[in-house]
Amino acid sequence: MKKKQSTIQALLQEVSDPEIPVLSIMDMGVVRAIEANQEDVLVKITPTYSGCPAMDTIAMEIKYKLDQAGYKTKVELVLSPAWTTDWITESGRKALEEYGIAAPLEASRDKLALMGQDKMVKCTNCGSTNTKMLSQFGSTACKALFQCKDCLEPFDYFKCLK
Amino acid sequence: MSKQEKIHQYLLLLGDNSMILGHRLSELCGHGPSLETDIALTNISLDLFGQVRNYFQYAAKLSDEEKTEDDLAFLRYSHEYKNTLLVEQPNTDFAYIIGRQFLFDAHHLPLLQQLTDSQDAQIAAIAQKSIKEVRYHFRFSSEWVKRLGDGTAESHRRMQQAINDLWAYKEELFQATALELEMQEWGIGANLDILKAKYHDRVLPVLEEARLQVPDTQFFHFGGKKGIHSEHFGYILSDLQYMQRAYPNMAW
Numbered sequence: 001m002k003k004k005q006s007t008i009q010a011l012l013q014e015v016s017d018p019e020i021p022v023l024s025i026m027d028m029g030v031v032r033a034i035e036a037n038q039e040d041v042l043v044k045i046t047p048t049y050s051g052c053p054a055m056d057t058i059a060m061e062i063k064y065k066l067d068q069a070g071y072k073t074k075v076e077l078v079l080s081p082a083w084t085t086d087w088i089t090e091s092g093r094k095a096l097e098e099y100g101i102a103a104p105l106e107a108s109r110d111k112l113a114l115m116g117q118d119k120m121v122k123c124t125n126c127g128s129t130n131t132k133m134l135s136q137f138g139s140t141a142c143k144a145l146f147q148c149k150d151c152l153e154p155f156d157y158f159k160c161l162k
Numbered sequence: 163m164s165k166q167e168k169i170h171q172y173l174l175l176l177g178d179n180s181m182i183l184g185h186r187l188s189e190l191c192g193h194g195p196s197l198e199t200d201i202a203l204t205n206i207s208l209d210l211f212g213q214v215r216n217y218f219q220y221a222a223k224l225s226d227e228e229k230t231e232d233d234l235a236f237l238r239y240s241h242e243y244k245n246t247l248l249v250e251q252p253n254t255d256f257a258y259i260i261g262r263q264f265l266f267d268a269h270h271l272p273l274l275q276q277l278t279d280s281q282d283a284q285i286a287a288i289a290q291k292s293i294k295e296v297r298y299h300f301r302f303s304s305e306w307v308k309r310l311g312d313g314t315a316e317s318h319r320r321m322q323q324a325i326n327d328l329w330a331y332k333e334e335l336f337q338a339t340a341l342e343l344e345m346q347e348w349g350i351g352a353n354l355d356i357l358k359a360k361y362h363d364r365v366l367p368v369l370e371e372a373r374l375q376v377p378d379t380q381f382f383h384f385g386g387k388k389g390i391h392s393e394h395f396g397y398i399l400s401d402l403q404y405m406q407r408a409y410p411n412m413a414w
Contacts, residue, residue, distance in 0.1 A: 050291055051212025079216065080287030082294060135198035136302055137205040141212075141295075145198070161294050 004036050011069055012043070015061045017054050019140050022099040025058060029087025032078055041071045046083045048161070049141040085161045100124045101143065102157040110160035123148035124155045133157075165348075169282060170224040171244075172345050174234065175387065176285075177217035178245035181235060182395075183266060184210030185402055186253060195256050202302060203259065209295040216288045232413075236406040240399060241389035248331035250386070250394050254324070257310055257317070261324035264303040268364045269335045271300050273352050281349035304368045311372025318373065325369070326377045333382035336361070 012031055013024045025031055025045070033044040043062050047055050059075040066073040085104040088096070093103040102121050104110060109120050121131050128150040138145040143156040163171075187207035194200025218231035248266060253259050274296055277289035310321040336358035338346070345351025369376055385391065405412060 047212070047291075049209060049212060049295060050216060051208035051210070053208075078287075079291045080283070082287070082291040084294075135201060136298065137198075137202035139201070141205050141208055145201075159298075 005034060007069075008034050008036060008041060008043075008066065008071070011065050012062065015058065015065055018057050019054050020096070020099070020101065022095045023088075023092055025062075027089045027092030027095065029083065029089070029092075030058065036071075039070065039072050040074070041066055042074045042076060044076045044078050046078050048083050051141055083161065085158065088158075096158060097124055100155055102146065102155060104158045104160040107160050107162045121146055121157050123151060123153065125153040126151040166224050167226065168341060168344065169285075169350065170221050171341055172351055173217045173221035173224070173285075174242075175244045175339075175341065177214045177221065177234075178243050179249050179266070179270075180210040180217070181214040182243070182245040182398065183249035183262075184208075184214060185398060186249065186251075186262075187259075189253060190259070199256070206263070206299050206302070209292075209299070213288065213292045213295070216291070220284050220288070232406070236403050240391055240395055243386075243391070243395070243399075244389060245386050246331065246334045247383050247386040247392055248328065248334065250392060250398060251328065251331065252394055255320060257320035257324040258328070260303055260306040260310060261321065261328045263299065264307050264368070265325075265328055265332050265365070266335075267296065267300040267303050268361060268368075269332075269357060271296050272357050272360060272364070276352040276356070280351070285350060307368055307374070308372040311369070311374040321372065322374050325374055326379075329377040329379045330382050332361070334384045334386060337384055337387065339387050 009026065012034075013026050015025050017023055017025065017028060017030070020028075028048070030045050030048065031043060032046050033042075035042040035044075043066070045055070045058065045062070055077065059077070062075050063073045088103070096103045102124050105120055112120070120129060121133075122129050123131050123146075125148060128148055130149045131146050132149060133144060134147050134154065135145040138156050142158060142161070144159050145154060146157045147154045184207045187203045187210070190200065191204045191207075192200065194203055214235070215231060218234045221234055222229045222231050248262060251258070251262055271293070274289045274293040278286055278293060280286040280289065307321065307325075310317040312318070313321075336354045338354045342351055342354060346353050366376060383392075
């Protein structure tokens with residue numbers, strides 16, 4: 001059974017959020033439980049934001065991937081406990097940064113950053129912290145839009161959600 | 163009415179506010195006063211619609227009839243929607259949009275806070291999810307109230323006008339219907355008296371910082387929660403329901 005869990009986990013590692021293709025749903029903390037017996041698999045996933053339009057695609061992708069591997073798959077959406085950015089793994093944070101999205105700061109600093117009161121968000125292009133927030137709401141529900149004042153590049157910041 | 167049917171009705175009451183406000187904000191897609199505010203308002207709209215889906219999916223499950231979330235969203239008649247009159251007010255100008263959002267968020271946030279302790283596990287779960295998003299909404303709308311109120315003479319005038327006009331709609335948020343009282347008794351719904359008592363603690367400091375006068379309105383509008391809507395509502399529905407009425411059962 002252990003082996004089966006890790007096989008499924010490895011398969012799910014290949015499924016990503018279509019809006020952030022570099023981040024696997026395992027690294028994002030979207031997969032909450034995998035229940036496997038015989039050939040049946042139940043995967044429980046939770047949305048990052050209530051209105052996340054990617055959830056349907058993610059659920060379809062999971063089902064497709066596991067069905068292909070010979071499992072009878074069911075995907076269930078759970079809301080509680082509510083997703084938090086703390087569930088993004090260390091390798092997930094790294095992948096975000098490399099992709100050009102600044103990873104979330106801890107809650108107290110995040111608030112200051114989004115109020116424009118402190119310079120803490122690091123530019124993903126040049127690494128400078130001389131950055132400013134352009135908009136608290138960015139290209140998707142989970143991101144805010146920042147700009148680097150040194151290299152002038154705009155970039156996304158993944159908002160802290162607690 | 164069975165308990166299950168009553169919870170179904172309560173979910174519609176909760177969801178309708180978010181849906182109609184979400185629809186109003188969606189009308190601004192591509193029409194916001196600046197790119198950043200356009201994106202922000204439509205993001206808030208998306209959050210609200212996500213929350214509505216959670217309420218309506220659950221409501222559909224509790225329904226005796228074979229109903230889907232889409233039926234609940236698109237195929238009810240005007241009097242069957244129970245949103246408050248505040249959220250159906252039009253996008254008159256940016257100050258109105260912000261004023262409407264602010265007066266609603268200042269109620270929405272503590273409402274969800276209470277619902278996180280609901281005896282109904284699914285309502286509690288939806289509230290726990292939503293409250294994280296609504297914290298951002300309240301921060302956004304109160305920051306803009308301050309910026310417009312304490313901005314130029316023109317922005318101040320418009321923000322004051324919006325608050326003056328919309329103030330008459332705030333009382334309905336706290337007017338408990340028989341259903342809400344029952345839900346409160348069962349520990350499922352929120353206690354609106356508590357929300358009302360604390361509302362000004364949240365609203366007045368922001369108005370003060372924005373250099374805005376608190377309106378001395380004595381007359382308040384009621385009706386939405388009982389299904390009696392303003393004239394604006396018919397136009398909203400004809401827009402919102404057009405596809406389902408013209409092409410019944412169409413799906414994406």
